[in-house]
Amino acid sequence: MSLAGLLLVALGLTAQAPPPPSPEARAAWQFDRSDLTPDPRIRFGVLANGMRYAILPNRTPAQAVSIRLLVRVGATAGAPGEAHYLEHMAFMGSRNVPEGARARLSGRERLREGTEYNAHTGDYDTYYRFDLPGPDRAQLGRILFLLREMVSELTLSPEAVVRARAEILAEVRQRSGPDDRRDRDQIAFFLPGTRIARATLTGSEAEVAAVGAEGLRRLYEAYYSPERTTLIVVGDVDLARLEAQIAERFGDWPAEMDAMDPPPERIEPTEGTRFRILVAPVGPTWATVAVTGPRGGDAAGPRDQGFLQSLAADMLAARVTGHRGGDRPFMDTDAAVEDYYRTARIARFAVRALDNDWRMAVRVAEQELRCALENGFTHDELAITLEREAERLAAFRGPETSSAIADRLTEMVGMGVVPTAPGRVEDTRAYLGRIRLEAVNAAFRAAWAAPGRRVHLAHDRPVEGGEAAVAAAWRAAAPCPRPQ
Structure with missing residues (x-):
């Protein structure tokens, strides 16, 4: 399950309210920088060092x-x-x-x-x-x-x-x-x-x-x-x-930190659409388009927005897996809106080519992304995606092993995410029921709002014509069908 899905599991809070972390622990864990409540079942502490x-x-x-x-x-x-x-x-x-x-x-x-x-x-x-x-x-x-x-x-x-x-x-x-x-x-x-x-x-x-x-x-x-x-x-x-x-x-480990973390890096917006080709003789052909922007903090509003964007990414990916030619297998794809290596917020969409047909992969990526942004997704697509998400979350409700919980907490701590408590089943079901298509489409467009695009092609041999040929394939994608 994606981090967005894990965070949805944590939207609700348990009724139990043991003593909260001390002011020193809240500051050390940076809970004082968020409107989220840390999981009250966890003892969050900090030593004097x-x-x-x-x-x-x-x-x-x-x-x-x-x-x-x-x-x-x-x-x-x-x-x-x-x-x-x-x-x-x-x-x-x-x-x-x-x-x-x-x-x-x-x-x-x-x-x-x-x-x-x-x-x-x-x-x-x-x-x-x-x-x-x-x-x-x-x-x-x-x-x-x-x-x-x-x-x-x-x-x-x-x-x-x-x-x-x-x-x-x-x-x-x-x-x-x-x-x-x-x-x-x-x-x-x-x-x-x-x-x-x-x-x-x-x-x-x-x-x-x-x-x-x-x-x-x-x-x-x-x-x-x-x-x-x-x-x-x-x-x-x-x-x-x-x-x-x-x-x-x-407790007696001396506090002697010499290294300070550098300030957050500025992510410059991309002007226009840029292309890059990686010649990778071993491995499949992938066309990936992405936009990047600054990261935000962990709070209730960004979590909600991020979950809506993850739903839209799932719907975009589902559209592409229907593309095939003749008796060839379905295409593979990957779509996400997420923190990218703790440096930027990224919206990305990748399509794996059938039979290393890089032109088809580039055209499919450009057209499906453009049409989703222009026309939005449908009520039927959202209903199917919400049903699948509810099934995944229901499967996640069973007792978790200590090892799995520890791994997830480690991931959250590393990313600076506030570990919040698991929600009740009825709370999560009600949350999913309040999601509206208009909000999902708006969140998806916001994720891709930057005007620039970066298109990366990994192919098994040099492309004749280089980046100019990839750009031509990108511009040659078919127009969007009229929404019904």
């Missing part, structure tokens, strides 16, 4: 506990590949665990790497993921101890850096596929000149080979600090006891 934590008791499954440690540093910081390299080094040895957290986790704790513990580096965050099947109080304390070692006590020895390199190089080679290449090329085209456009998640093989202990130490000391760290725990826990354990384990 600025480290945030969120605890949600949950008994599905019984005895299990899921932990996520999120550090606000990713591929946009440091030299290319350093943040990802540092993620691997977090398991390679610390002051009190010289053999490294990986040896302890796979040995004494009997956790399986990849399923019960793992880590991931994104563009702006690094998070460490632990799913404990049935920890007792002692094991939970040992995991918190290892986490503290990882975020503040790494030794980062040159020998360990060398040992980690082969594993990291293997991951670099695995990630360099056609989808990743297309995504990074689109970022550079849609958001030119931005930090995210210059970033690379793992770095190239040459960049990984150039990473050294000194550079990793600089990045670690600048960014791994309590003010940039959030601990999320979901599971079968004693809330008060766990809160005390967190304070005891992390």
Whole structure:
């Protein structure tokens, strides 16, 4: 389910109203900047050193506990590949665990790497993921101890850096596929000149080979600090006891943040329609059109608008999957209005070509988008989409595992979204019933209101005539049929 759908689930609030977060916690979590009410079931806290934590008791499954440690540093910081390299080094040895957290986790704790513990580096965050099947109080304390070692006590020895390199190089080679290449090329085209456009998640093989202990130490000391760290725990826990354990384990971590986040980047509007071709010999042909604009904050009004726009995007995509030629399969498509790599708000529409027929994909993308904007969607289309959305939301109502909840909270926290409480079924049904076609069409047009367009074509060979040929295909799309 999309983030828009997850946020709809959270539109209603439970009747229960335990004590709200303290003023210090509200400020640290930036709840004071929104008109939304955070989920009252979650204990949102902050230590005196600025480290945030969120605890949600949950008994599905019984005895299990899921932990996520999120550090606000990713591929946009440091030299290319350093943040990802540092993620691997977090398991390679610390002051009190010289053999490294990986040896302890796979040995004494009997956790399986990849399923019960793992880590991931994104563009702006690094998070460490632990799913404990049935920890007792002692094991939970040992995991918190290892986490503290990882975020503040790494030794980062040159020998360990060398040992980690082969594993990291293997991951670099695995990630360099056609989808990743297309995504990074689109970022550079849609958001030119931005930090995210210059970033690379793992770095190239040459960049990984150039990473050294000194550079990793600089990045670690600048960014791994309590003010940039959030601990999320979901599971079968004693809330008060766990809160005390967190304070005891992390409370003496000195607040020494050296790195400040840069100000939001200005997204310049596109003049006219621009075209770009990516020659990708391996992979399907995709034509993608997009407009970008500034991001907004998380509040009730933008959430409502965003949900209406997601409904319209679903209807637009549904129109395209009906295009086919002869006995060829249906075309594939992707449409969304969403935050784009935490840098901009994007409306995008992508069409995958049948038999690599790039002209057809470009024409279909241009015509269907233009006709939807000119004529809007129909009542029948909205009714079908709302019915499908209600079915998805109903399926989402069952008890969630602690691991799934922890993952979703981590995503929300990373994006700066206020975690709100699940709504009652009747509240969500009433919300869907109040949605009107005129509002959906207006929200869709607002998402695409910028005059400029950026059209990206990923094709398996050079296009004869280059961008001029793509522009000609774009202009040659058929007129819109008269609305009935």
